[in-house]
Amino acid sequence: MDTSSLVDKVEANLVQLLVDRKLKIGDVIPTEIDLSKNLGVSRTVTREALLRLRMRGLIETKKKKGSVITSPDIFSIIGKSLDPHLLDQETLKEIFEMRLVLEIGMADFLFQNITAEHIKELKEIIKNEPDTSENYVFHIDHEIAFHGKLYEITGNQTLKKFQKLLLPVFDYVHNSGLLKKQATIKKFVSHKGLVDILENGSPELFRNAMRNHLENHFLRIFS
Amino acid sequence: MDTSSLVDKVEANLVQLLVDRKLKIGDVIPTEIDLSKNLGVSRTVTREALLRLRMRGLIETKKKKGSVITSPDIFSIIGKSLDPHLLDQETLKEIFEMRLVLEIGMADFLFQNITAEHIKELKEIIKNEPDTSENYVFHIDHEIAFHGKLYEITGNQTLKKFQKLLLPVFDYVHNSGLLKKQATIKKFVSHKGLVDILENGSPELFRNAMRNHLENHFLRIFS
DNA sequence: GTTAGCATTATGTTATACATAATACTACTA
DNA sequence: TAGTAGTATTATGTATAACATAATGCTAAC
Secondary structure (H helix, E strand, C coil), X not given: CCCCCHHHHHHHHHHHHHHHCCCCCCCEECCHHHHHHHHCCCHHHHHHHHHHHHHCCCEEEECCCEEEECXXXXXXXXXXXXXHHHCCHHHHHHHHHHHHHHHHHCHHXXXXXXXXXXXHHHHHHXXXXXXXXXXXXXXXXXXXXXXXXXXXXXXXXXXXXXXHHHHHHHHHHHHCCCCCCCCCCCXXXXXXXXXXXXXXXXXXXHHHHHHHHCHHHHHHHCC | CCCCCHHHHHHHHXXXXXXXXXXXXXXXXXXXXXXXXXXXCCHHHHHHHHHHHHHCCCEEEECCCEEEECCCCHHHHHHHXXXXXXXXXXXXXXXXXXXXXXXXXXXXXXXXXXXXXXXXHHHHHHHCCCCCCCCHHHHHHHHHHHHHHHHHHCCCHHHHHHHHHHHHHXXXXXXXXXXXXXXXXXXXCCHHHHHHHHHHCCHHHHHHHHHHHCHHHXXXXXX
16 A cells, blocks of 8 residues: 655655756746646645655755755755764764774875875974863864864865864764773873874774774773 | 854754753753753754755654664665765775775684684585685675675674674775776685684684785785 | 946745544444 | 554654845946
């Protein structure tokens, strides 16, 4: 039995239309009323279907102008669904882990894209590194600045957006009681050490160094 | 200026309600009409807001019964937004790259969770490895089986779901003209080699081996 | 030629009515 | 008394009509 509602069908219909017609970004689609007529449904249904497309990032709607096709930015969409308060604890912990995976695994893309300019920027960030007496917030900001720059250097916008997305989750998990308390804050490979490797080392070296740099996080995950 | 529409406000309102009241999964929320009354908006607006929550996986709606709170599975949501045909080429390529990052970076989680049983399963998969004369499809299936098992072993469900999500994109990119043609299909570290390392090696060794194993993919990305 | 203001148009919002399906209740029958 | 058929109820699904609002484009006045 087909349990799908009218709106479901209209939505699928519209998506199919976008794919088939190979409509380009910026193309406008007919008005709600025209669509309603052509599809033989009420404006209400058409509106709900369009609303879904909008949520999926497939279209943008402007008053008077109508709807235009946009390139779906999946991450801005996910972002709205990623409120840490609404996710269960296990998922939160797993997302925390994913960040570690990404930062260790992206070494090759770093080395592929890095320029002298990037190195300079990284060194600039390090120079402003707060000392241990400073407020916790400064440390967080600095961490984000440094690691965020790394994502940027990969040249992979999707990766960068993903990181931006995971940031609040990461912070939330870090501060919540989800993970074990940090027993010993040992100093491992520093930011400066990472930059040195980026300048003179290799992806292999960087992966191991980054793994070491993140050791404190790993310690909190593994018993 | 506040450009947000009424629906935006109602949506935010409802989410806030869910968070504040700490409503549990399975709890029912008031009917559309009740909500409309309490929020002072029309039923249409309330409906649109609820539709958004539904799309975000926060609620499920049944006829007569009303809406109940559900645990949001972000990945089933993203899945619907991730039709390769609807993404632009650059994003597709970048998602392709993300897979490589993940598989290299997850070494530590593999070693942390792997059991003798896992090793046995991996060896079983390798045993059925199709030889080079076989159909392309068989190779793909085998690749998915092997690498999918790795994600599974990490014990990170989120990671596993993410991989499942990226599969169609990966396949799409692999077969489309987005990447350079594979010049030389050289043999690098094999699946068997990877399993050997999982059995007797270390995360460091595995990362390098996996990087090597994926060399053909990297070659297609880097000029 | 530029701008003020009006007309137009498509989305945003409200209100109302009916359709539909799932639940709850009632009454009838074995 | 138990079980079931059938009916009432209720909340979502869909349709229609009307007005609000804002952006666009046209027109006329300066």
